[in-house]
Amino acid sequence: MDPVCQANTFPGTTIRSRTSPLGPKPCSVYGNVDETRNRVEQQRMANSKIAVIPGDGIGPEITETTLHILNEIGFHADWVFLEAGLPAIERGLPPMPPETIERIREIGVALKGPTTTPSGGGHPSANVALRKALDLFANVRPAKTLPGLKNLFEGKNIDLIVVRENTEDLYAGIEFKPDPDMALAMKVITRPGSTRLCKYAFELARRQSRKRVTAVHKANIMKMTDGMFLEVFHNVASGYPELHADDVIVDNCCMQLVTRPERFDVLVTENLYGDIVSDLCAGLVGGLGLAPGANIGEHCAVFEAVHGSAPDIAGKGIANPTALLLSSVMMLRHLGHDEKADRVQNAVLKVCGEGIYTTQDLGGHASTAEYGENIIKAANL
Ligand code: NAI
Numbered sequence: 001m002d003p004v005c006q007a008n009t010f011p012g013t014t015i016r017s018r019t020s021p022l023g024p025k026p027c028s029v030y031g032n033v034d035e036t037r038n039r040v041e042q043q044r045m046a047n048s049k050i051a052v053i054p055g056d057g058i059g060p061e062i063t064e065t066t067l068h069i070l071n072e073i074g075f076h077a078d079w080v081f082l083e084a085g086l087p088a089i090e091r092g093l094p095p096m097p098p099e100t101i102e103r104i105r106e107i108g109v110a111l112k113g114p115t116t117t118p119s120g121g122g123h124p125s126a127n128v129a130l131r132k133a134l135d136l137f138a139n140v141r142p143a144k145t146l147p148g149l150k151n152l153f154e155g156k157n158i159d160l161i162v163v164r165e166n167t168e169d170l171y172a173g174i175e176f177k178p179d180p181d182m183a184l185a186m187k188v189i190t191r192p193g194s195t196r197l198c199k200y201a202f203e204l205a206r207r208q209s210r211k212r213v214t215a216v217h218k219a220n221i222m223k224m225t226d227g228m229f230l231e232v233f234h235n236v237a238s239g240y241p242e243l244h245a246d247d248v249i250v251d252n253c254c255m256q257l258v259t260r261p262e263r264f265d266v267l268v269t270e271n272l273y274g275d276i277v278s279d280l281c282a283g284l285v286g287g288l289g290l291a292p293g294a295n296i297g298e299h300c301a302v303f304e305a306v307h308g309s310a311p312d313i314a315g316k317g318i319a320n321p322t323a324l325l326l327s328s329v330m331m332l333r334h335l336g337h338d339e340k341a342d343r344v345q346n347a348v349l350k351v352c353g354e355g356i357y358t359t360q361d362l363g364g365h366a367s368t369a370e371y372g373e374n375i376i377k378a379a380n381l
């Protein structure tokens with residue numbers, strides 16, 4: 001077992017052992033997801049600047065708690081606060097201001113809170129703009145059972161990663177109305193885009209000693225777009241003979257995720273299916289409050305929770321900061337701070353597993369801040 005994996009094992013838990021037919025997984029699910037860094041990138045990261053977008057809704061609350069925890073465990077960065085979402089719009093700027101994008105491009109790494117996107121009309125998505133501008137092509141979203149945590153699927157030992165394409169598909173934003181009663185959207189799937197994503201997923205699976213990579217698609221209906229994605233997937237898979245490669249139609253995938261989630265390991269899929277399936281996976285392991293993510297490109301990485309701005313609970317001080325905190329764990333590993341990542345991750349396992357100081361979404365009564373203080377206590381034991 002490598003030292004990072006060893007340190008990730010929380011005493012008294014079985015965080016990495018599982019009863020899956022795929023056998024034990026030796027590596028942390030919140031492990032480093034980016035091996036694309038070259039020497040120039042590492043030097044740039046060594047200057048310790050990290051961009052932060054608090055966002056809106058619950059974003060500022062969970063960002064504050066996350067940064068407080070990182071500070072209290074001794075991780076001190078030069079945090080560069082940037083605007084996006086509703087605060088930017090209120091100042092007459094686009095939801096993802098060009099200055100914010102350029103600063104992240106310079107700095108190379110960002111921690112991002114959620115940003116609201118209205119349904120129907122209104123402003124375009126800040127997230128789509130950022131992911132496209134910085135070519136953050138791989139959206140990595142792990143879903144892992146936290147031992148001890150009470151939820152609908154407890155005892156299932158779920159440990160999977162959704163790798164979602166992040167720049168193409170129906171999210172390319174090409175929509176138009178040829179007449180008032182018809183609206184059309186264009187689904188964009190490219191061979192280079194699918195190839196780099198599938199390669200990324202297989203490399204990630206190899207690095208984390210995973211066993212299986214499954215393509216999720218609807219190629220039976222969308223024969224050209226999803227058909228090409230599937231063809232690329234199987235071509236790429238042939239270069240990784242040690243990994244079991246299979247594919248599943250997205251609707252069947254959703255059913256199987258609920259009935260036998262342990263069947264899955266790494267899932268690789270297009271933008272829209274990945275968005276939907278990753279929220280489903282979050283539900284399997286206790287909800288959106290626990291689901292972290294990373295947006296990875298060749299030159300930049302942006303770490304953010306799967307969830308959105310949760311306007312229904314914003315400003316009440318009850319949001320669960322774990323998803324953003326675990327996103328920061330992925331960021332710490334990306335930056336090479338494995339010891340600090342282990343401490344935060346193990347503190348989350350302890351506090352959530354004990355179930356005494358959890359937030360309301362997990363059935364507890366702790367406020368965001370109280371939960372944060374208990375994470376700090378657990379991390380500094
Ligand atoms: P949502 O993810 O914000 O919330 C869904 C449900 O989960 C709500 O009941 C919410 O209270 C709960 N929830 C989410 N995060 C939680 C947390 N940390 N702790 C406790 N409960 C939590 O999804 P919704 O309501 O569909 O979207 C709200 C807004 O967020 C929309 O404008 C949407 O476009 C945006 N959004 C932004 C994302 C981003 O910035 N990356 C991602 C997803 C949605």
Ligand code: MG
Nearest residue numbers: 275276279306
């Ligand atoms: Mg989503």
